[in-house]
Amino acid sequence: MTAMVKAEGVHKSFGPVQVLKGIDLEVAPREVFCLIGPSGSGKSTFLRCINHLEKINSGRLYVDGDLVGYRQKGDKLYELKDREVAEKRRDIGMVFQRFNLFPHMTALENVIEAPVQVKRETKAVARERALRLLDRVGLGDKAGNYPSQLSGGQQQRVAIARALAMEPKLMLFDEPTSALDPELVGEVLDVMRGLAEEGMTMIVVTHEMGFAREVGDSVVFMDDGVVVESGQPREVLTNPRHERTKSFLSKVL
Numbered sequence: 001m002t003a004m005v006k007a008e009g010v011h012k013s014f015g016p017v018q019v020l021k022g023i024d025l026e027v028a029p030r031e032v033f034c035l036i037g038p039s040g041s042g043k044s045t046f047l048r049c050i051n052h053l054e055k056i057n058s059g060r061l062y063v064d065g066d067l068v069g070y071r072q073k074g075d076k077l078y079e080l081k082d083r084e085v086a087e088k089r090r091d092i093g094m095v096f097q098r099f100n101l102f103p104h105m106t107a108l109e110n111v112i113e114a115p116v117q118v119k120r121e122t123k124a125v126a127r128e129r130a131l132r133l134l135d136r137v138g139l140g141d142k143a144g145n146y147p148s149q150l151s152g153g154q155q156q157r158v159a160i161a162r163a164l165a166m167e168p169k170l171m172l173f174d175e176p177t178s179a180l181d182p183e184l185v186g187e188v189l190d191v192m193r194g195l196a197e198e199g200m201t202m203i204v205v206t207h208e209m210g211f212a213r214e215v216g217d218s219v220v221f222m223d224d225g226v227v228v229e230s231g232q233p234r235e236v237l238t239n240p241r242h243e244r245t246k247s248f249l250s251k252v253l
């Protein structure tokens, strides 16, 4: 079975600063893969590399068997053209800490925007799916609301619906609940849990250890640009082997 994401010795630097120092990992189709670690350890950078927002310096990164950013012919690599990158990115949904909705568009308009503009879908088709998705994230009655008329949790659920509207094969979540008031975290995690149950492949950067334990299939602890420890949530979160993992967990749990 082809891994949905495979990283082999992935290195990424910004100028002289090495941020990813040889990441090796594999995410299987339908897996919920939780990435944890202290601030500055390179989690967001790694997600951004998967989503073509950053270029890696060395190593290999694959999404669904395809090299990210390059096309391989024989033993030669060719950089993908912007148009090809854009095409690849359609298959990957990303949800950020900040909801990043278009403020001048209603929830519904936010969700139909990319399918209509990028995929050239008809408004009718996009609208039908968008309404279904808004319903699925519990916002069927908020389709006409503008972001400013929605709570942070509701905005984040619209952002999830918007990502799903492109029918991605992989969803990346970068601390999707970190900017939310505590009482709104649960509703977003519930939507993510539902998505996991439906078999979506997800990489989730999170400090929500309860979510990682209950929903995650694997947990990877990253620190200072390397994978320190990985395994089933039960092992990593309850029985960490490394001092660095123990110390991190004692601060967040």
Ligand code: ADP
Pocket (backbone or CB within 6 Å): 014, 017, 019, 037, 038, 039, 040, 041, 042, 043, 044, 045, 046
């Ligand atoms: P995390 O998400 O785990 O908190 P990040 O991937 O955001 O970590 O950042 C890891 C390190 O990379 C940090 O030291 C950060 O300052 C640095 N970094 C991230 N993006 C850039 C950039 N565009 N230019 C320079 N340094 C960056």
Ligand code: MG
Pocket (backbone or CB within 6 Å): 043, 044, 045, 174
């Ligand atoms: Mg981050």
